[in-house]
Amino acid sequence: MAISEAVIGAVHVSKRFGHVQALRDATVLVPAGKVVALVGDNGAGKSTLMKTLLGLNQPDAGEIIIGGEAVRLNSVRDAQARGVDAVHQDLALAPELSVVDNMFLGHEIAVGPGFLRRRLMAEQAVDALERLGIRLPSLTVPVRELSGGQRQAVAVARAVMWSRTAILMDEPTAALGARQSEIISQLMRTVASHGLGVLVVSHDLPRILRAADTVTVLWRGETVLESPAADLTVPDLVATMVGYRGEAAS
């Protein structure tokens, strides 16, 4: 696909940490309204690529694309300013803070010298959760008192709330049971149907093949396959992930 159609993506990106070449030639492009799965074996560079797309680290070479243009991201704030947000593998929630405070951390609504408008924040949080069909016991309890699935839901809702162009999800179902994983999978489709690009890293191959439109495979920091999800089977995918078999990167 053309770079100009990608809401988020990386083109021929490389990144080295000391003597570890985390990314060599990674390319992934996510069009608006689509779910793209990024898969690969452990150490293939998936998390590094996600972090690079979020501005948490900067590529040594290659380009980061947001909204069809090459951009430079020096921090998470740069990515946020361009409407990109993420669900991190560790969820990146502050356990002592309430659901509302977590959802608005870094995006607080405040007046004057910084007085929070918590009522307005709570209303918007309720709206965001309702749109995704998420139910929580309370929005004022500390996040640590929620179950794993509820925390995951909060992290997803927060990312959906602040992303205008694309949303990145790193292992969004890793900590979840089957029913909750299915809900998160459906959430991805819902989010994409709102016109956002969704890039998801997942090890749950059967589920991700059903949820994603296209699949990009990373192998030792390099993109080795980009294919419509419908054309792939789980055994094919596993073979490509572990052994660099078949098609070269497009």
Next chain:
Amino acid sequence: MTLEQTHAMAVDDRARPPANPLIAWLRTRAAWILLLDIALIAVFSALSRNHVFWSIANAQSLLLSVSQILLLALGLAMMLGAGIFDLSLGANLVLSSVVGALVMRSFQTKPGDPTSYPNPAIAIVAGLLACAAVGALYGLVNGLIIAIGNINSLITTLATLGIGTGVALLLTGGTDLAGLPVDLQTDLGLNTVLGIPIPAIVAIVIAVVLWVVVRFMRYGLRTQAIGSSRMSAERSGVRVRTHLISLTVLGGGLAGLAGFIDLARFGSTAIAGHSNDALAAVTAAVIGGTLLEGGRISIPGTIWGALLAVIVQSGLVISGVSSLWQLIVVGAVLLIAVLLDRVAAIRRTRASRT
């Protein structure tokens, strides 16, 4: 299950009983410490000879003592909220007071004569500014090392505790600086408004401001977010390093203000009188419910905690118990508070596992 089936009210509060504000308040640590304060005041009033503990003079003396501990404890509570542990506040107080005293004395016409100030007001204001500036600068140094150098705050402030104390001793030659303007004590340190000592009013006003900041403002929210999970705060776009530095500057500035209050109370520096301040400040903050691990600040708890430390000290003295026991009691109170936090944390982990 379809999205339509899960799509319902986002908040499912059927299982939650209606919140009664009084019961909710009684569940907080701050409430328990306040009740303990009241109980101790009653006990010491009953035990003290002729009930002298229960007197306006003693109340004023308690408030005067609590004001300095409270200023240190408030700064510490803010820093602890973000996960910074500052051991150097007592040394900061001493160094700030020494520099403040030197600045004030530079306005003297006859060295050592407390009445030889042509314009005492200017000398006092200059001294106040010097104390606050040195305190804030001390905090800035701590903050730069902790936030930019990524050095553990305990180690950083242990080192600057030594350095700050050493510099204060070098500047004074080890003897306390006296000869400060008389008005400093009569008009500020020992003066009262409506019966309340002026230093206590200052400390209470600052406590109220910080309570508003913690409870209702973005700064307080971000401070506790950093302490709760620094990585989460960073990934949410919070400028964590700048924020940490602003906290150490705030805590340092408050320690500098406490140093000025020292000068105003005693009319001189008290270099040797603050070796136990760190203990008292940590005790006040932690027993009040501010989490040692960061993420939660209780300003009311810090106020009642500071009061508790002072009541215990003063009550033991008035009851005729050897002053050596004060340190032991305050240390024991701190241990009990930390143990209670630990028990609560274990309960939480168990609860979240089920």
